[in-house]
Amino acid sequence: MNALSRIDELANLDHLFSADELAVRATVRQVCADKVDPYVATWFETGQLDDVRGLTKEFGKLGLLGMHLTGYGCAGMSATEYGLACLELEASDSGIRSLVSVQGSLAMTAIWKWGSEEQKQQWLPGMAAGELIGCFGLTEPDVGSDPGSMRTRARRDGADWVLDGRKMWITNGSVADVAIVWAGTEEGVRGFVVPTDTPGFSAPLIKHKLSLRASVTSELVLDGVRLPADAVLPEVTGLRGPLGCLNEARYGIVWGALGAARSSIEAARAYAADRVQFGRSIDGFQLTQQKLVEMTLEYTKGVLLAAHLGRLKDAHLSRPEQVSLGKLNNVRAALEICRTARTILGANGISLEYPVIRHMNNLESVLTYEGTVEMHTLIVGEKLTGQSAFR
Template sequence: MSTTTRRPVEPLDLAGIDDLLSPDELAVRASVRQLCDERIDPYVADWFERGSIDDVRGLAKELGSLGVLGMHLEGYGCAGMSATEYGLACLELEATDSGIRSLVSVQGSLAMFAIWRWGSEQHKQEWLPRMAAGEAIGCFGLTEPDAGSDPGSMRTRARRDGSDWVLDGRKMWITNGTVADVAVVWAQTDEGVRGFVVPTTTTGFSAPEIKHKQSLRASVTSELVLDGVRLPGDAVLPEVVGLRGPLSCLNEARYGIVWGALGAARSCLEAALDYAGERVQFGRPISAFQLTQQKLVDMNLEYTKGLLLALHLGRRKDAGALRPEQVSLGKLNNVREALEICRTARTVLGANGISLEYPVIRHMNNLESVLTYEGTVEMHTLVVGQAMTGHPAFR
């Protein structure tokens, strides 16, 4: 007879996925979770309800001190951690709130990555160390009021005027815009789409905050207005021309979403499991009823499958083998399933599911935005469809 003592089952890790993580990966996850537990979780429901984060700059500095801003980039004060460690950080941040993960994603995977990958050495030296420390906040201006899934139709224009560039246009739904110190803005030029590093103190630049959101309320969302913004010639990102520049950045952010959405799902699954164990009806906790157990099991099953997919994609990214179509596969599946998990969790909590005393309705509302940004369900479906069939069906 075996004398081996089995560990108790972990309800939120029935498949034992933690056994696939290294000690360093577990340590990164624990550090991010501790920061969220102490610094954000006690306040985030109130931030969501008020539609305002208290001291966003102070929070950015704390995240920078932890090393999660641009954490998967090398040099210039960045932590140089693995893609899998970055993914685990995104999961924990979004288990707190999608808006917090968005702050980190836009800072590191969009604004910082654009400068790190496509910027000049001067751009990198000027901005990346401060952004990694959270001392400077960045935003990423691509989406426009009339150009979302089709960025090639953007109307923002950059024209040469002597040795300078002059930018005119509008960008919409820009995370961090109102509080940003620097914006990476993409514009049409005579040469094709180019990226520009725009200090937000530049004359003609403004970033009014977008109000009346019912999703991502614990996040700063802005419009960018560029009205004759004059920049020196070296403000342009020198290493890329065309849409492959912004699309490469979006691919980085989408990878973080593959993990992040699962954080929202886990938070709702955990809330539903705890609530079902405490809520007594007909003389029994509702977790003892078959229909409730079916909901809990189905939620856990989809969460587990999504986590295995995210981990697989993380390992591929660390090996330099991750393809954009694979990121689309992960984003498409994990956000869609995470949203369904949140909706199912809401039914377990009944009327309490709509109260901000529980995280469920907040995560559910947030994921409605995550479902759309960094590529809609339709766009990622067509990316995967083209990979399968060889036929582009975007038009």
């Protein structure tokens, strides 16, 4: 029995899922084993994700990009299948799951949900195939948790729109073919489909990261970007547009963080079985077993919560505060699992020969993006009390 089966079989977690769902999980696990795992430590160390387009095309062949959407070349899979895919992607690396999440749950979902038929036909098939890469411009240098205060503006000039502003911490930005950019207008916040070869648009790469290093992260600069009238997403005005997309990405994180946790538990259990101190392997000592048990317990609870939220979403019963509950719990638990796993590995825990420190560093970003701990706490708190405490 291998490490993975000991961790998942303790509570027989596979019983939660259908044969089709397990087949999706197995497919994603295999492509990650072939195309990501042999290289990801090097990508992280160098801070460069090699051949991004080759990787997106591989994911596109499997239907992983926008896999929960229907039509336009999208796979139309269930929310639970998408969740299991996110778990396997993040078991390889959070940056790889981010690549898929931003492409499908943010950029593609914005077009699919709020775009015109012409916009959908123009962009979605190529994005689903991985031939085109998208990014999602919401966060700004001085605006994170309060998107209503964004400074990026779009003004009408005759029949055109002209965009000016900055976006920050944008996954896929420097490699994207299309950016979904949210900007304030006289009508309220609107979304714009911006081809990245439009004059005035640039996406300088953000360097010196110590987290999500196997991920392309960029600033978006919009200096007088002129767009035709039909570049605006016609079906939404206001913050419900970007927030509706963010909720899809947050759902993927509920599952994805568990992949980083599982990988770290596997590494710690295998290491403890091989590491000999005081004449015996350290997995025979009580304190090490306690750590392994506590990590597995928290992981198991996280999977149960994710599966429950997946079933609710598949039944069209999911609410945003439930996703916030899942993100708040599972990312926080996964980060603590990684920290505990690191202690079992001792000094080796900081080496990229093992995945633990990489997962731990990555989760520091996952803890913050798509809503900080504080924001999700207040979302859940408002539902519990009926009182908004954001201001």
